[in-house]
Amino acid sequence: MLSNRVGTLLLTALAPAVWGTTYLVTTELLPPGRPLLAAVVRALPAGIVLVAVTRRLPGGVWWWRAFVLGALNIGVFFALLFVAAYRLPGGxxxxxxxxxxxxxxxxxxxxxxxxxxxxxxxxxxxxxxxVSLLVLRAGARLDALGVAAAAGGAVVMATGIVLSKRWVSPAPLLATTGWQLVAGGLLLLPVALLAEGAPPAAPTAANLAGYAYLAVIGSALAYALWFRGIRLLPPTDATFLGLLSPLVATALGWLALGQELTAAQGFGALVVLGSLVAAQSRRRATGTKSTSGTPRTSPAAVAATDLPDTTRS
Known part of the structure; x- marks a missing residue:
């Protein structure tokens, strides 16, 4: 059981680690001033591919649940994330x-x-x-809209995580991930067109590479791992892994952009890692009962349901 939990934690941790590259990709590869376009391109193509591969559509209450979860975890969150990324220093x-x-x-x-x-x-x-010690700089520019977007993104993502745990989809993991990506992308598409206009007629090779990376790695792969972790882990345990994102972003800034690392940043990194360890070690094996008192499905059984079911369309 312990080895299963450690493996689940490590796989889930890959998602926020990948998301830690978002700021670097956004600032270095994507066109300026198009946060909503970036959000649409990141979500919609990846979702369409996953739905096509799994050949599963929502049924019953999952039509509206997929839309709500897609709005919280993908659509609204992506929009706020990219607005914050464009209007605020990453720290x-x-x-x-x-x-x-x-x-x-x-x-x-x-x-x-x-x-x-x-x-x-x-x-x-x-x-x-x-995190503040790790990434916040003295005299950092505070933009009110950017701060509101970052705070709003944290709120909607937190709500999406908890509802994803409360509403466990009967469909395979990749299908559920695809539904949410499509719902979020479709929600963002008209907003992006109204707010930013048509996409650039001639995107550069760097733009295309950035969009492809965010869609394939940052969305399809990372969100599949993330939603799998939410299924198998308590939601609080999973969300603490999100603190890896600024840790990875700082490391990439040092490695790729030549940014200097200070002693305060090093101490901040240790504090972040300490909080991660404390959060994950707070739970001990409690048998097979969930917090609601109902039998808990074993990780192996839940993982088995994550495989794409191509016998039902």
């Missing part, structure tokens, strides 16, 4: 977004009956402090 956006584990812990206590422990609250506050 400010990441620091504001680091409140997400605290929000998930509070929502999980209210909606899922998860126990809200002092250790979780301390780890969440430490995570915000560590």
């Amino acid at each position: 400010v956006a990441a620091t504001v977004g680091a409140i997400q584990p605290l929000l998930v812990a509070l929502l999980s206590a209210g909606l899922l009956g998860e126990r809200l422990s002092a250790r979780t609250l301390i780890a969440a506050v430490a995570g915000v402090a560590g």
